[in-house]
Amino acid sequence: MDMNPAPEVIAQTLDAALERLRAAYRAAPNPSLEQRRDWLSRLATLTERHADEINEAISADFGHRSRQETELADLSLIVxxxxxxxxxxxxxxxxxxAATALQYLPAKNRLMSQALGVVGIIAPWNYPHQLAIGPAxxxxxxxxxxxxxxxxxxxRYSALLAKLVGEYFSADEMVVVPGSMEVGKAFSELRFDHLVFTGSTATGRQVAIAAAKNLTPVTLELGGKSPAIVDASADIKATAGSLAFGKLLNAGQTCIAPDYLLVAESKRDELVRALIAAASKMYPTLDDNPDYTAIINDRHFGRLNDLLADAAEHGAQLVPLTGSAVPEKGKEPGNRKLPPMLVLNATPGMRIMQEEIFGPLLPVVTYKDDVREAIDFINERERPLALYWYGTDNASRDLVLEKTVSGGVTINDCLWHLSQESQPFGGVGASGMGAYHGEWGxxxxxxxxxxxxxxxxxxxSLLYPPYGKTFARMVRLLKAIA
Structure with a gap:
């Protein structure tokens, strides 16, 4: 599709594609197990056979994306x-x-699963293959x-995916529609039978509004500020390694990355030293390091630098995690590898504590060693997509699990709850609605x-009119055995 078509062309193109898919559904509304497995096998073949092309396209879009991170998070998870x-x-x-009430026996109840029809998917840029193909x-x-x-x-990835899907699927099975934000807006207004959106909370609101006009049900996988609580009982060295990995994977451009740390006051300085050691070991250099991913574009790169500038202006202490300084704006054009940074003395009024970061910047907030203070801090804010807790004090852990609400939780590690196919993945409140993965999808x-x-x-038939004594006796019986 032309990246800048006229609105009427966008609408006509999308309507035609949707109608082809809908007609195919009407012709065969209940695909067999074999057909469904065949569709899934083709997705797997597309992913595995063209892994190198997918990897190269994603890296080119980022300016540099770690090949191993794409393999781990975009390709292997899908397979x-x-x-x-x-x-x-x-x-x-x-x-x-399904259980049948005693008064209706020997009748029986069953739940029959049927296809909805045509599912629309709006995928984000941060894990472009995983978050496009996962809902598919x-x-x-x-x-x-x-x-x-x-x-x-x-x-580049979008064009490649459209090409590959065109080779592996017919136009009445699966269609990829690349294009601008205008295309995305028109896409969200189509009358799908279900719409899955992954992206920012702000855009998710607009998608939900557009879908509501057609009463299209939506699954919204959003983001928000996911906290990591480091309890006074935590193994600091192990915790630092886990947090450095979880925060710096994809340079922090991960919806479930730890967005800020809540650290027991007595452990803050030890944790800072351990985080610097862990991050420096993982990424001893940045610019020439193929393991470290770039920020997706200049706008996001500038936004992250603005968050740092605002934090520093309001009294935060910026501590490089790898010994690298924050690059000056405009320095080294095209280089969008942003040095990872701790933001100490972060306060609620700073932008970095109000906006989803989506980058390698990690604010640190301390609390007294009573975890209830950390719980109160979390509960005063929107419910997060993910929450992480590190420690060995089971009572503290259970208090956090009982008193907070989040999309998902990982204990003594981060990110890995997302890859559990036997568990649902989804947000709550501002971090999303609905869930998928595995059987939940x-x-x-x-x-x-x-x-x-x-x-x-x-x-x-004893309940049929004309109503009289028999009807009254039957109603009394139904009430008695209900």
Whole structure:
């Protein structure tokens, strides 16, 4: 698609693509297990056979993206998810028994899973393959057709994905629609049977408003400020290694990256030293280091520098994690590798504590050694997509789990709850709505239709008019045995 088409051309193109998919669904609304597995196998083949091309396209879009990080987070997760889905799909598709109340026996209840129709997917730029193909796995498993809008910030990858999908799928199975923000806006206004959006909270609100005009149900995977609590009982060296990995993977451009630390006051200085040691070991250099990823574009690079400047202006202490200074704006054009930075003495009034960071900057907030203070700090803010707790004090851990609400939690590590196919992944409140991954993706993108099978031996006719004594006795009986 032309990156700057006229609005009427955008609308016509999108409507035509959607209608082809919808017509195919109407012709075959209940794809077989074999058909669904075939769709999934093609997604796996597309990913594995073209891994090098995908890796190169994503790296080019970023200015540099670690090959190993793309392999870990964009490619291997997708292959693992497909294998898990294919292994369990037959069981998911079977009608499920549901209890039948005593007064209706020997009738029976069943839940029947059906495809919704056409699922729209709006994918972000930070993990472009994982967050485009992941929802497509769930959509195909549930028997749907797929229409996908990748990010305009990854034009090379988006063009490659459109080309590959065109080779592996027909236009009535799956369609990729690359293009500008205007294309994305028009895409969100289409009458899908379900829409999955991954991105910022602000954009998610606009997507939800657009979808509401058609009463299109949405799954919103957003972000927000995910805290990591470092308890006084934590193993500081192990904690620092985990946090450095989780924060600096993809240069912090991860929706579930720890956004700020809540550290027991007695452990702050030790943790700072350990974080510097861990990060310096992982990334001894930056500019010539193929393991360290660049910031996606100049706008985000500038935004991150502005967050640092605002924090420093309001009294924060900026501590380089790898011994590198913050680059000056405009220095070394095209180099968007931003040195990782701790922001000590962070306060709630700073922009860096109000906005999702999405970069290698890590504010540190201390609390007295009573974890309830950290819990109160979290609960005064919007509910996060992820929460992390480090320590060995089980009572403290359980208090955090009981008293906070978040999309997901990892204990004594970070990020890894996302890759658990046997658990749902999703936000809550400002960090999202709905969930997918594994069986939860299948259920989200299916219609679970309740079916009541009446028995030939039943007394329902005793409730028919004309109403009289028999009806009254039957109602009393129904109340008594309910």
């Amino acid at each position: 693992s998810s497909i294998k898990h889905t294919k292994r369990h799909l037959a069981g998911w598709m079977k009608p499920r028994r 796995i769930a959509a195909f498993a549930a028997g749907n057709r797929v229409m996908l809008k990748p990010s305009e910030f990854t034009p 299948f259920r989200t993108l299916s219609k679970e239709k309740p079916v009541f099978y009446q028995s030939r031996m039943n007394g329902v």
